Amino acid sequence: LVLEGELHRAVEEKQFELMYQPKVDVQTGTLTGAEALLRWHHPERGLVSPALFIGALESSGLIVDLGQWILEEACQKLTLWQKLGLWHTGMRLSVNISPRQFRRTEFVDDVKTTLRNKPYLKGALDMEITESVVIGNIDETVSIMHELCDAGLSFSLDDFGTGYSSISYLKRLPVSTLKIDKSFVRDIRVDRNDKVLVETMASMGRHLGLTVVAEGVEEQEQLTLIKEFGCDEYQGFYFGQAIPADDFAHVLKSSC
Ligand code: G
Ligand code: G
Ligand code: NA
Ligand code: MN
Numbered sequence: 001l002v003l004e005g006e007l008h009r010a011v012e013e014k015q016f017e018l019m020y021q022p023k024v025d026v027q028t029g030t031l032t033g034a035e036a037l038l039r040w041h042h043p044e045r046g047l048v049s050p051a052l053f054i055g056a057l058e059s060s061g062l063i064v065d066l067g068q069w070i071l072e073e074a075c076q077k078l079t080l081w082q083k084l085g086l087w088h089t090g091m092r093l094s095v096n097i098s099p100r101q102f103r104r105t106e107f108v109d110d111v112k113t114t115l116r117n118k119p120y121l122k123g124a125l126d127m128e129i130t131e132s133v134v135i136g137n138i139d140e141t142v143s144i145m146h147e148l149c150d151a152g153l154s155f156s157l158d159d160f161g162t163g164y165s166s167i168s169y170l171k172r173l174p175v176s177t178l179k180i181d182k183s184f185v186r187d188i189r190v191d192r193n194d195k196v197l198v199e200t201m202a203s204m205g206r207h208l209g210l211t212v213v214a215e216g217v218e219e220q221e222q223l224t225l226i227k228e229f230g231c232d233e234y235q236g237f238y239f240g241q242a243i244p245a246d247d248f249a250h251v252l253k254s255s256c
Contacts (some may be wrong), residue, residue, distance in 0.1 A: 002053040004060045011062055015041050018073050018244035022251060023094075023213065023235045026227045031255045033092040034127065035235060036074045037242040038066075058100050067101035071114055075121060077245050081119055086252040094126040094156060102133040108147050115151055122152030128162035128179065129155055138172055145174050156213070161201055170208065178205040180231070182216025189221050202229040210220075 010016065020034040040048040056065040074095045081087040101107065115121055127148070134141045136168065145155055156177035160166050161184055180201050187194050198214070207211035214226040217236030226234060240251070 002048075002056045004056060004062075007053060007056055007060060007062055010040060010042070011066055015043070016066065016069070017041060017244065018070060018077070019244055020077075020093075020248035021235055021242035022240050023092075023233050024239045026214075026223070026231050026234055027093070029222060031091065031252065032233050033094065033126070034248060035094045035125040035242070036070065036096070038070060038096075039242070050186070059096055061100065063098045063100050064104060067098055068114075069108055070095055071111065075114055077119065078121060078124055079085070079118065081249060081252060082124070084249070086249060086256065087124065089123075091156065092124060092126045094128050096158070097127045097129050097133065099130070099132040102129065102144070103135050108144055109112055111148060111153070112151055114131075119152075123154075126154045126156055126244075129164060129173075130158050131169040134169070134173075142172065151175060157167065161197065167204075170204075170210075175210065177211040177213055178208075179213045179215055179235075180205075185214050185216045185222055185226070185236075186218075188204070188225050189219075195225065197233075198226065199229040202226070202231050206230050206232075237242070 017039045018036045019039050020036055023032045024030065025032050038050045040053060042048045044140050057066060076171055078087065078093050082240070097113045149155070154177070155173070155175040156179050157165050157170060157173065159180050159181045160170070160178050162181045178201070180198055184194050184198050184201070188198055202212050202214075211233065212231045213233045213235060214231040215235050217223050217226065217234040217238045219238055222240060223234060241252070
């Protein structure tokens with residue numbers, strides 16, 4: 001159980017770190033970018049997974065300030081990697097945006113402020129969202145997304161196929177990438193239903209002109225199947241888990 005007081009302290013004492021999980025081109029095996037994932041260095045418990053505290057960050061509202069830090073931190077690393085010549089055109093760094101963060105009236109202005117005087121970040125930064133960002137009024141959500149697209153950002157629909165991201169949102173939201181949730185990929189070799197679902201989701205995404213990313217690829221056999229189904233990219237322990245920024249820079253270097 002994560003206590004809110006503990007989280008307040010964690011934010012104050014900067015106990016958080018962003019780690020980076022590679023995304024890979026299914027056909028060529030080359031890096032296409034990364035997803036920034038939050039980690040908490042708990043003073044007693046060690047490294048704590050966000051699965052255990054994202055909910056508490058949301059309900060306490062702490063995610064608002066921390067989310068802005070996540071965005072700034074990711075932009076700072078992106079700037080560094082570009083300056084070092086490690087970040088190629090077309091690669092994207094994704095950050096997860098929580099609904100609470102997205103729904104704030106100041107969100108667009110805060111993002112634009114973060115991107116100000118950094119034209120080189122255009123086309124390199126992506127936001128992973130689920131349908132829970134929709135504010136009730138879908139038109140408002142779409143207009144916020146368009147404004148951010150104009151500022152050079154792209155959007156990925158995360159956890160696609162689960163309760164949090166459905167076909168109707170794929171139709172209505174200006175996303176450029178569909179991420180097939182890892183719960184479908186896990187048993188793709190043995191579960192015929194999962195296999196059909198992944199194949200169908202990949203086909204639908206492709207026909208809609210979206211980049212299709214399969215999440216949670218852990219083995220060669222899963223990679224072979226998602227390749228057959230036409231997924232563009234994958235992410236998963238088979239290539240690598242989320243790693244500290246410096247380690248990810250080495251991965252970038254060795255793939256140059
Ligand atoms: O990295 P891991 O698989 O443990 O993440 C667990 C959950 O926490 C996932 O649902 C993931 O989307 C979410 N998460 C990880 N990092 C961030 C982040 O920086 N911001 C938000 N809002 N959610 C995150
Ligand atoms: O909800 P979201 O898709 O953002 O969640 C990302 C989470 O998935 C992260 O916590 C990350 O650690 C986890 N993850 C990434 N790759 C794999 C994988 O190959 N297998 C499993 N089980 N989890 C993974
Ligand atoms: Na995500
Ligand atoms: Mn996901």
